[in-house]
Amino acid sequence: MTNTPPEPKSFPMPLWLQGIVEALAAAFIGAAIIVVPLAIMWITGAFASMPLGDAGAIGAYMWFSSFGVPLDLVSVDTQDPVGTWWFIPLGLLLVWVLLARRVGARLAKASQLRTLWQPTLGAIAAFTFFVWGTNTLVSLDAVVLNATLAVTIPAVVFVLGYAWGALGYFRIPLREYIGGRVDRLSDAARNFWHYLWALIRAATIAVAGAWAIASIVLSVQIGMHWAEVTDVYQRLDAGIFGGFVITVLQILVLPNVAAWTLSYLTGAGFRIGTLEVSPAGTLPGEQPALPIFSAIPTQQALQEHWWLLLLLLLAGILAGWWFFGAGENHLEDFIVAKIPNPPTAITVGVLLTGVCIGVSAGVLCLGIMAISGGSWAIGTLTAIGAPPLLAAGLFAAHIGIGSALGYAMAPLRHGAFRWAKPAKD
Template identity: 35%
Template sequence: MRLTTGRGSQQGIPMPLWLQGAFESAQAAVISALLVLLPLAGVWWADGFQNKSFAGLARLGGQIWLVMHAVPLNLTFNNGPSSASVQNGTLSLVPLGLAVIPFLLSWRAGRRLARASYTDQLWQAVLGALLAYAAAGMGTAFICETAEVRASLPLGTLIPLIPVGLGLIIGARREAGTWGRLIGVDAADWIAATSQHSRWAGSYAWAAVRAGFVALLGALALSALLLVVDIVWHWSDIVAVYEGLKTGVVGGIALTIIQLSFLPNLVIWTLAWASGAGFALGVGSSVSPLGTVVAPVPAIPVLGALPVGEFSWGVVAMVINVLAGALAGWWFLRAGENHFDEWLAIKVKTRWFTATVSTLALGAVIGASAGIFAGVLALLAHGSSGLGRLTDIGPDFATTAVWVAVEVAVGVVVGYAAGPWLEREPKDAAHVSGGESG
């Protein structure tokens, strides 16, 4: 049987699955490349580049295409006649707003491939898609190499497969509905064969991980709101930088597009800043609610919204992750089952002790889950601009993970403890409901 019913059998393309996978993958590669080249073509048309050849434009577009797939670029510049003036560096700061493009295109391709595949055969389509995309990455890294900028062929071949592979698998899973229909193995049967304690432990851990993800989403939403408020508050400073650059209409549009591509990075930086961990904007710099110490930064308009000075009202923003943790604790109370509390209550009859210990343990587990998620985002939003001081940009993985984990854990304890009071129905409403039913 096909992975989906009805329309799957009607829309299947009559070609080998591996070839269809390659076609879908090539389509995603071409569309993502065009989305990169179109803004560059506008700047090129307005004489915004010194190198006015179309080949130079294509190579620049290919290099940006590699960066949007998280492929690091090795930079080499010579500022003088001697070899001592040669500077080397690595550009590894990924614009996450662009990185989501190949993921979404692959997600769409995964859904289409799932509709055309039978159970246990999807691997053929996925393998064909990955091989085609690997070839596109290797070809781009080879063709777009210059004396100043080059990408490692192995990295250019393999790293793009990470966002593409995730998109394919998640998209196929979304279309199939279950992992059993996707890979032919029913996990429910395997889980049913385990012991009751194992099922309880698995259910508890899975609910805690989902609660950690809820906490992360809440923290990101509040951080995005804080970023918007900060940009509006410093709008005059941002406009002043635009005016000072004198880029013209086309240049201003291109500069805005570049900044928008880093918008997810800025949200993650704001999350790290609000947690107290802060982020770096150059070697030896620190931007956090506890104080800001940075050297002169590049003339990028959005950086005009950077907080300045020492300890200030910004420390109030550290409540963001606590609020997100409280939301996660309340969510766990509604959607999860605290099997650890049940097990502990069986072993120890002192209820005030078991309730306290189980709640603190829940806060630690959910906090650790949220901290790991936040640390991964911090790792994705961290990188290097290649040369000079700006080889350390963004939040640190470990520091961000620890700060977020602790603050979310505190919020979980508060939210889980206060949850029963929030869920309790008012007496007047209960009385009215009982009277109407009578």
């Protein structure tokens, strides 16, 4: 018999309280990403004689705008509207989504699928309360904020990231459940859903491939104009910390610039205020003093750079090639069954496959172009980014043509067009 005292019992934290703690942690981390650099800049005198409260309000409004909340700017003297700031640094938005995804994954790991609603309600309520409290506590005479949008938009972004993490953790049981439900459908309905899912994946592959091509072109362009980029850094003379902040800011907007490069490769081009850029040429105008913008091409001509318009076909070829391997083209099966002439049926099937993949990829591109641009509401910088409808339409055409080519060439990997060797006597 020993005199060892019993270990104290531990009481697990309730799931709803875990949701509150995790959501608030993500909110504070996100706020610190913006507030801490601004606080250092205020301490070093970057804001001159601006009160600390106004500097904090600027940080809060920057945090709101990074989610996509529009900021109505007004004149301090006359209270006349100046314009609407609406611009989402896609790199920063990705950080917010990943923070919310981490919350969803951690809470899903701590609970079961049937009890996931408890931490979910706690997390969403806590994050929404944090956003509402931030909007209530800060104010700036030059900025007018719609309270409903200021609370709703960040909450929606948090919910999307949270759902990504939580459902991703339970992906296996969800996949089995959805698969069981689909298997109970009729053959026609099951084929439709399999075809639609394969089509979405092919469109995603096309967009990812096009994004990679645009990123490579952007990297090459920056490398070719690195001297101009460093010259702007030297002219800004922002110091060590200021240069660091400018570099981080450019990294956060790099996905936006990659999206504009993608629009450039479609032929639609993009604009930064009065500066318009396209493969046919560049209309000069004022541009922000960001070093990365010094890499914008200014002397290109369509006669010399027409081949740039063919690069996106590679992403379409990749998508069509993959779609053939997926083996879920039930639309082509339907066409072959309805048209008795095989060459005609296959030709129609290939063309419709290209159209379907192109349209699906164009819809995804439309969403990317819509959130990659906006307005800076400063002088002539009232329009930033690519024309969404034109860029998405041209992108759909590029991907559609490339997908048809890739789908038609895909049988080559299976030896469908090899000549048969004559049999030996």
